[in-house]
Amino acid sequence: MKRLLFSVAFLACVAATTPAFAQQSGNLRVDFQGPGGHSSGAYGRVSALHAAARAVILIQQSLPAGSYQITNLTGGNSVNSIASDGLIELKLTAANAAAYQKLVAAVTNLAAEGAAAENKFRGVKPGDLTSGAPATVRSAVTPF
Amino acid sequence: MVAASEKIANDPQILALLKDQSTDAAAKARWNQFLELVRIPSPSRQENLKAAEIHRRLVGEWGFTQAEVMTRADGTIPASDTNIVDGLPVYNACVVIKGSYSGRADAQQYKGQFPKVLVEGHIDVVNPEELPKTGDPSIRIKLQPYAQPVVATPEELAAIPEELSFDARGRVVENDRYATASKIFANAKEAEAGGGVRIYVPGYGDMMPSTSNAFVLAAAMKKHKIQPVYDIWICGTAGEEGKGNLAGMKQLYGFDQKAGTGSNPLNFVANFGLEGGGTVNFLGSYRFEMKFKAPVPRGSGSGPSAPEAMAAAIAKIADVKTPSELRDGAPRTTYTVGRASCEPPPAGRTIVPSCSLEVDMRSPRTETLDEIRKNIEPLFQAGASAENARYGRKDGGPEGITLELMWYGLRPAFVAESVDNIAVHAGLQSGIQLGVLTSPTVGTGSGSLNDNVPANTGIPTYQFTLASSAAGAGGHAFWEWGTRGTPAAEVERMHRVLTAALIVSGFHAADGTVVPPAIGPMGKRTREVAR
Structure with missing residues (x-):
């Protein structure tokens, strides 16, 4: 319900700030970084790829239809390793610059939410270490 | 087996080999060889670069003839019935320590193949994911003091300025950084206190130090004219990681995944893996x-x-x-x-x-x-x-x-219903003989190893390691690292592997007597060879 309210509020916000004459679109990459490790020996660590997938679903549930298009989802280095990296590439389209920035901010928040969900599922929190390396999965959003 | 173990472990030829490997020069040669091999990228099913370098060194540097190299550059073992796995060639690198058995008038064989013992460690590594399409494919080996935190991202790793250098022939340059990386420690605490560094390179933990030392052992057996009765094959195997699907072992054991059967076309009678310690159950x-x-x-x-x-x-x-x-x-x-x-x-x-x-x-x-x-x-x-x-x-x-x-x-999962087999016996007895085990017991844990294939073909198998690391972490991740451990431990582990393998294969002792093979000459199989 909380997510639905966010989505409705978001749609209202985008609609309220959208002049019809200044459509803006752009591409974002959302990187996820985690510790990775052996699929069996390090089982229980967070997966950056699992976090990325969680984030895609959050984006799907939260952003207005037609405002985004996922153009890539990738990550991991082998079938028998926990993915240390995940990447979402997406194209955003908004009616104007202000609405576009809101979309970017939403994706940034939802990426962090996806990472947080993965961290929560595996019971790790910021500052935790695994064999000396950061134990959490983190997200970063950059335009390209 | 107790008498055989004692005789082999104390044989003057074996002791001479070990004394030779105990010098500082030998320890340095092992270390350099590891550094030079581990930097060659070897993704699963793309192990051709590393296999080619091993093939080159086997003949050019390690004293073997071409006829003793059992694998070919195109990924073929002529006597195997399984040279293509999942549609791809198999880049194993194997050499034989020739035994005497095939010269006997009463020697038995399976479709032209005399009995063999296999000692193997894999040469593929999960990183990089694929061989680079262009440029120098070599991996950069980064060095980081323990005082600094473990890298959190690949970018942090790439930004580390300290790295080992190699010349145009792929030989490690023995500069100040090499000296730092080559410091020997017993454990992480000593490394931290004594100026040790984390040596970041994929394959440090899984499992190039052990595989590289397998070839050191092969060359030493050749040099010291160690003669088994059955042939001993020492292999760097392909396809243990990623989508490798145990391709290297499938070639060696003729294992058909769909049927779940192995033809054992080369007639191995026992298997010794080098990736672990004493596992008998396989995930x-x-x-x-x-x-x-x-x-x-x-x-x-x-x-x-x-x-x-x-x-x-x-x-x-x-x-x-x-x-x-x-x-x-x-x-x-x-x-x-x-x-x-x-x-x-x-x-x-x-x-x-x-x-x-x-x-x-x-x-x-x-x-x-x-x-x-x-x-x-x-x-x-x-x-x-x-x-x-x-x-x-x-x-x-x-x-x-x-x-x-x-x-x-x-x-295929394998739960040992019995550990009453020759590989386990020899593995345990060699440990007892050399004082690293006190009782003949096996662990109850499971590993997912190359041994899944021989175990499911009916071939007895046991594992050791030939590696010695003071510390390490990050296996299968971009931050895989290790720190050099004591060379003496490597030599002790060679002693055990030699003892166990020779117990099974049989051994021509220095006094002219023969320790007979501990197992018959016909390896088990769950399917007949199709060739």
């Missing part, structure tokens, strides 16, 4: 690569998305709890979606044609392995169905996301 695994294919776009282009369908599947899988997470006492069961990728949209378009994921599931028992598979396998379709439903499209129809099985991997 089973199922692996799937699933492709999510988008429908041909229509009208405005709005329709089910391959990446979103795959994301839905991964997100659902990510929430699965395994039997061991749900029930106390259930065998430890694991899974992960290890890799995913998407086909780029055609030029000028944004619709992704397809995406693929790879998932790994493991458990020591078939029941729990099947349980996790039963939970995860339907989620592939659930992801596709969820995406189709968003657009009102029917599953399986031309306008919806469709699924395709791209690849299926299987490591």
Whole structure:
């Protein structure tokens, strides 16, 4: 319900700030970084790829239809390793610059939410270490 | 076996070999060889560069003739009936320590193959994912003081300025950085206090130090004219990691995944792996690569998305709890979606044609392995169905996301019903003889190792390691690192492997007597050779 309210509020916000004459679109990459490790020996660590997938679903549930298009989802280095990296590439389209920035901010928040969900599922929190390396999965959003 | 163990372990030829390996010069040669081999990238099923360098050194530097190299550059072992696995050649690198058995008038053979003992360690590594298409493929070996935190990102790793140097021939340059990296420590605490460094390179922990030392041992056996009765093959094996699907062992044991049978075309009688310590039970695994294919776009282009369908599947899988997470006492069961990728949209378009994921599931028992598979396998379709439903499209129809099985991997689980076999006996007795074991007992744990194949072909198998690291972590991750351990431990481990292998193969002792093979000349198999 909380997510639905966010989505409705978001749609209202985008609609309220959208002049019809200044459509803006752009591409974002959302990187996820985690510790990775052996699929069996390090089982229980967070997966950056699992976090990325969680984030895609959050984006799907939260952003207005037609405002985004996922153009890539990738990550991991082998079938028998926990993915240390995940990447979402997406194209955003908004009616104007202000609405576009809101979309970017939403994706940034939802990426962090996806990472947080993965961290929560595996019971790790910021500052935790695994064999000396950061134990959490983190997200970063950059335009390209 | 006790007498054989004692005789072999104390044989003057063996002791001379060990004395030779105990010098500072030999320790340095081993260390340099490891550094020079580990930097050669060797992704699963693309091990050709590393296999080629091992082949080159076997003849050019390690004292073997071409006839003693049992593997070919094209990935073929002529006597195997399984030279193509999953449609690809198999880049094993094997050398033989020739035994005397084939010269006997009463020698028995299986379809032209005299008995052999296999000692092997894998040469493939999970990073990098693929061989680089252009440029120098060599991996940069980075050095970092313990006082600094373990790197958190690949970018931090790449930014470390300190790295080892190699000359045009691939030889390590013995400069100040080499001296720092070459410091020897007993453990992490001593390394931290004594100016040790983390040496970052994929394969440090899994498992090039042990495999590299297997070839040191082979060369030393050749140099010291160690003669077994049965042949001993020493191999660097391909395809243990990633989608390798145990290809190297399938070639050696003629193992047919679909049938679950091994023809043992080379007639191995016992197997010794070098990746661990004394495992006798082997994890089973199922692996799937699933492709999510988008429908041909229509009208405005709005329709089910391959990446979103795959994301839905991964997100659902990510929430699965395994039997061991749900029930106390259930065998430890694991899974992960290890890799995913998407086909780029055609030029000028944004619709992704397809995406693929790879998932790994493991458990020591078939029941729990099947349980996790039963939970995860339907989620592939659930992801596709969820995406189709968003657009009102029917599953399986031309306008919806469709699924395709791209690849299926299987490591059959193996639970030892009995450990009364020659490999375990020799493995334990060699440890007792050399004082590293006090009792003939095996652990109850399970490993997912190359040994899955011989175990499921009926060949007795046991593991050792030839590596010595003071510390290490990050296996299978971009931050895999290690610190050099004591060379003496490597020599002790060589002693044990030599003793165990020669107990099984038989051995011509320095006093002219012969320790007979501890097992008959016909290896087991679960299928007849098809050649």
